[in-house]
Amino acid sequence: MNLSFETVTSFTHGGSGLPAVAVAGAADDAVLGAVDAGLAAGIGFFLVGNNDEILKTAGKHGLNLGDAVIVDSKNSDEAAICRIAAGLCAEGKAGVLMKGLVGTASFTRAILDKEIGLTEKGSLLSHIGFFAGIGNGKAFLITDAAINILPDVEAKKKILGNAVGAARALGILEPKIALLAPVEKISSKIQSTVDAAELKSWLNGGALGNVVADGPFALDVAASREAARIKGLNSPVAGDVDIYFLPNLDAGNVLYKSLTVFSGASSAGILSGAKVPVVLTSRSDTEEVKIASLGLALQIASSKG
């Protein structure tokens, strides 16, 4: 994935062609930085929430809301705010959904609400992390670090579908996928190795179009062609990974966090699986991560055009 972090996550070079963003619960200090950066770049915003509270919060930070459209929810009912924002995306008025000052449960419920129609039948929400500037410098995606706890093979296929879609939206037409496990040998005692073998066949059989998948691979074998060579593995994926696929949340989360905490990597993350990319900021995310995640979502949304 020969993409720089800035290419993918920056939207400061102009918002023409980029979709609008619907923010659920915009009276939120945490998302204001990202909204501010987006407005400066000409991104359109629907700021959903209580009109007075949004203006008050913006005022507190000296933020001029400019051309942003405030969608007054009148009352402060979280569920209603989330449904309005999700609805704007389902109707095609906004191309990115962003979480503000609302509970994650209400937010997710609106995304999955059949009447709103932001998710198609059979789809699955999953988290996609984007990293660049570590290891050999190639950018890559990691999934799933935040949503699916112990996905079975069918769920894993959907998670992979979401990630491959994101990679293609970023211009990687034939993504290379490493199916991670603790070892390379398939063992019935280690479910991740069994699943990796099945997913490898499924992927290389063309289920998601042109991809190159390999595994089960321990992370060192996936990340380093030299480590693979020493273990006698000759794989086009080893050392050239576009998508690291993790077997479960325990493993996905710890890899994601390890890269952000111990590698000084720049990261961004979105939720995929709905009709539009979703930005879910966490309190412990830095401002940089929040803005980069919005940029990643906009990039993916605009490519889907």
Next chain:
Amino acid sequence: MNLSFETVTSFTHGGSGLPAVAVAGAADDAVLGAVDAGLAAGIGFFLVGNNDEILKTAGKHGLNLGDAVIVDSKNSDEAAICRIAAGLCAEGKAGVLMKGLVGTASFTRAILDKEIGLTEKGSLLSHIGFFAGIGNGKAFLITDAAINILPDVEAKKKILGNAVGAARALGILEPKIALLAPVEKISSKIQSTVDAAELKSWLNGGALGNVVADGPFALDVAASREAARIKGLNSPVAGDVDIYFLPNLDAGNVLYKSLTVFSGASSAGILSGAKVPVVLTSRSDTEEVKIASLGLALQIASSKG
């Protein structure tokens, strides 16, 4: 853990007081570097295997075996070689067991063989990784990255016991333990959070003596006091971890590999749970890791004295 990597893993300042090492299958290119470094530092070695093959392999590398004792296995039966080496440790003649050119299965079988007596009833083998020079620079242990696939709570207690014992042998009398999971909130859907809560009570109740345990913690909260603060957690463990405890092999292995591959960290690893520390070299480990792992094992073995 205010220990430098070199303090813990270097034995080049003299072998007086350090125990001897029994190598199972010494006719092995891969362990020769470590044996060479050990001999130069005055470490005693029992090199178990076929006498002629050991001498031939040493000669190929221009290695003078000096004071090393060759224990001729006569035939090349792997199982016999492993039993001899394990026996030397069980008898107290050697204080560290090292794997050479023998299969991991035969090697492990000898360690667990009741007649040889290298493991006590109720003990559990587990892997302990040692890292230094990343993050805030503090050294720390990681467990289990290599052996136990899906340990239940009872197995996790033994894995923690092994790690606390190793920390104490390294001079950390009251180790701080982070019980890792993907989130801080205890959820019945995420087994790692449930187990972490139980283990926290067990540890802080004094089951392993003086320790300070906290969790469930995602890795960023454990590694960074600032991340913990933002999430409203005030923990003496956050940002000051001696032992990162991982819930299962998928997560443990990916963190271990992430640190070695993406963080440029110096690492060493041993198996704990037998009466002596065990060094298990992997083909894809660098020479530096093999030597450091032997150093770590010697340090732990000598402290147990």
